[in-house]
Amino acid sequence: MSEPKPIESWLTDMDGVLVHEGKPIPGAEDFLRTLRESGKPFLVLTNNSMYTPRDLHARLADMGLDVPIESIWTSALATAKFLTGQRPGGTAYVLGESGLTTALHEAGYILTEREPDYVVLGETRTYSFEAITKAIRLIVDGARFIATNPDNTGPSEEGVLPATGSVAALITEATGVEPYFVGKPNPLMMREALNTLSAHSETTAMIGDRMDTDVVAGMEAGLRTFLVLTGTTTREQVDRFPYRPTKVVESIADVVAMV
Ligand SMILES: [Mg+2]
Secondary structure, three states: OOOOOOOOEEEEEOEOOOEEOOEEOOOHHHHHHHHHHHOOOEEEEEOOOOOOHHHHHHHHHHOOOOOOHHHEEEHHHHHHHHHHHHOOOOEEEEEOOHHHHHHHHHOOOEEOOOOOOEEEEOOOOOOOHHHHHHHHHHHHOOOEEEEOOOOOEEOOOOOOEEOHHHHHHHHHHHHOOOOEEOOOOOOHHHHHHHHHHOOOHHHEEEEEOOHHHHHHHHHHOOOEEEEEOOOOOOHHHHOOOOOOOOEEEOOHHHOHHHO
């Protein structure tokens, strides 16, 4: 077997890899600085579709992490890119926050409640019964159902929050229609990230803290995968999966030397 090619570009998950509960993970700052100085293309990925890259840049900066706006890749951006590829200049009814509405606007989509091509569901903290009812009726009337990510819950300092996957389940129960989920573990999220960087799968690595999303999606997109143990998946759980990462490391601090 031939030696693997050097890693020329990097994708990394955000929560559980670079930050945890609003604090930077030791090594994250060093990793990001090393990456920026190397000049290698990279993207920081998140399945959360609530925030714009500009919002996330500011939130990370508050934690002392410098990630350029153009180096942030959200499931909202991936969804907008997917939809413009499928149906350029289409229309959508959106249940979500500015992260999603801004991404769709910038992709040339028109947001409307009248016979939209799609109902697009993302994260929000203000799900209203009225808006969910509207979405359900539009899907019953023929709108296609897209969701930014399948996560059922998200973290907060007070405890778990219902996330996009939970609200998607509610809409599915009411309509009998399953959404197409764009975010991880769909490898589409990785492929679009690669296209955005003009990177190649065989010379790109993905870093994540979850076997069932980051590692499986990275593997299916043909990337090398690094699992860090500072988030969801524990070392004991790794062997239970029918696939494995290229390498398991304690934390992002152990990846710095590989950049
Ligand atoms: Mg994570």
